[in-house]
Amino acid sequence: MKSEIRLGFIGFGEVAQSISAGLMEVGFGDLFAYHYRGLHVSTKLQEQAKELGVRLVGTQNELTKECNIIFNVTRTSVARDTAFGIMPFLTKEHLYVDLNSTSPLVKREIAEVFDKQGLVFIDGVLMAPLPLTKHRVPIIASGAGADRLAEILKPLEMNIEVIEGSPGTASSIKMIRSMFMKGLATLLIETFVAAKQSGDGYEKIMGSIRQTMDTTPFDTLMERFLTGTAKHSGRRIGEMESALSYVSESGMVPVMTKATNDLLQMISTAKDAQDSFLLPSNQDELYSFYKNVFTEEENR
Ligand SMILES: NC(=O)c1ccc[n+]([C@@H]2O[C@H](COP(=O)([O-])OP(=O)(O)OC[C@H]3O[C@@H](n4cnc5c(N)ncnc54)[C@H](OP(=O)(O)O)[C@@H]3O)[C@@H](O)[C@H]2O)c1
Structure with missing residues (x-):
């Protein structure tokens, strides 16, 4: 039956x-x-x-x-x-x-x-x-x-x-999760190739990343990334510009590194556009600050 x-x-x-x-x-x-x-x-x-x-x-x-x-x-x-x-x-x-x-x-x-x-x-x-x-x-x-x-x-x-x-709602959750998971995977791929090319540096680079990822709970990492990037975007642009030229000179096309540099520039521009930038102190304020970064006319 x-x-x-x-x-x-x-x-x-x-x-x-x-x-x-x-x-x-x-x-x-x-x-x-x-x-x-x-x-x-x-x-x-x-x-x-x-x-x-x-x-x-x-x-x-x-x-x-x-x-x-x-x-x-x-x-x-x-x-x-x-x-x-x-x-x-x-x-x-x-x-x-x-x-x-x-x-x-x-x-x-x-x-x-x-x-x-x-x-x-x-x-x-x-x-x-x-x-x-x-x-x-x-x-x-x-x-x-x-x-x-x-x-x-x-x-x-x-x-x-x-x-x-309605249909589409479940899919939108998946798409946003994919942005992160696939983005993380492709960033890891770019980092892996650059690290391998550096020869002896590979173990040190991966070991240092491993130490951070293995010992930091996700919520702590998220808080640190969201707040730290808003606070230090200017300084990090300098660092990423150096990384970008290093990766380019090593013969790679720096796709993810360039995207990181571009977004940091946008964040810094949004900060500069405010008369007196106050560091967002909670998730609602962080959301409101970052949302503007992605929707400001000059960034589109
Ligand atoms: N695998 C995962 O862990 C995973 C996780 C999340 C989401 N997904 C999603 O789930 C879906 C299926 O993934 P999968 O990993 O099973 O892919 P897959 O291994 O490539 O299998 C897809 C199957 O669909 C067949 N197919 C392709 N075009 C077709 C058509 N026009 N009509 C009928 N059958 C057709 C393929 O035929 P062939 O024999 O010619 O290849 C194959 O049998 C994808 O949309 C993927 O994004 C997968």
Whole structure:
């Protein structure tokens, strides 16, 4: 007999396979996947599906017939096309969830079209790497139908937090988190290359960064960065200009270093524009000061 939950994936990559592996571990097996190559996928993918107890289906129509919950886990660039591709086969009983890191604007756009057809579109975002978390990956979801989704998938130990708001709301949280996580990763990459190029300096540089990161709690670091940068932006410009010329001279294109220098310049200009700059003393004041940095006409 079929269970009440019949879960289907559009796309069968890392996310679909990790969620399937986790669900298999908790004994859930009603899983389906549609790949854009239909059933003409590689033998390797067919074997992976078999091992994970996932039935590959050849058409989108078949996926909608087999499943009541559909996760789009393809990629952001095709999120719109895959949604509109499967739309004619959906009914109002289906819960269609875009789990891609698609922009809030695109998710809103798709949701509006679904809504006009009386179909359910749920904006879901994956908040951790899948191979580690599998089906227990923290998911934030928004849009009508998100509550129902969380309720239905709770017995499978899926970790869905519903937030108020229309589709696009969950995605905006993911985008802002990505700004930080991806920014940190790319800054680390630029630092890593420069440190490696410095030869013997590598261990000293990384050791010093490690010491700071390992011994400073995040809230302390955040407070120090937010307040310290407002206070010392002038002095830090000098330091970053030196860093910028050093990195350039070493033959690298200093992407992140240049961005740091640019932002420090903007912060310093905003300070100079105030008659008498008072160091922000709490988070509200810091927000108000920095918000102006990003919205001042001359900085746009
Ligand atoms: N992996 C993570 O830990 C993670 C974390 C957070 C968010 N995400 C997001 O989750 C989504 C899926 O990520 P992933 O890591 O699973 O990516 P992936 O490993 O590249 O898998 C994507 C799957 O979608 C297929 N696909 C591509 N275009 C398609 C189309 N037009 N129609 C149907 N299927 C199509 C791919 O086919 P091929 O066989 O041709 O590649 C592949 O099977 C992405 O939007 C990603 O940003 C992933």
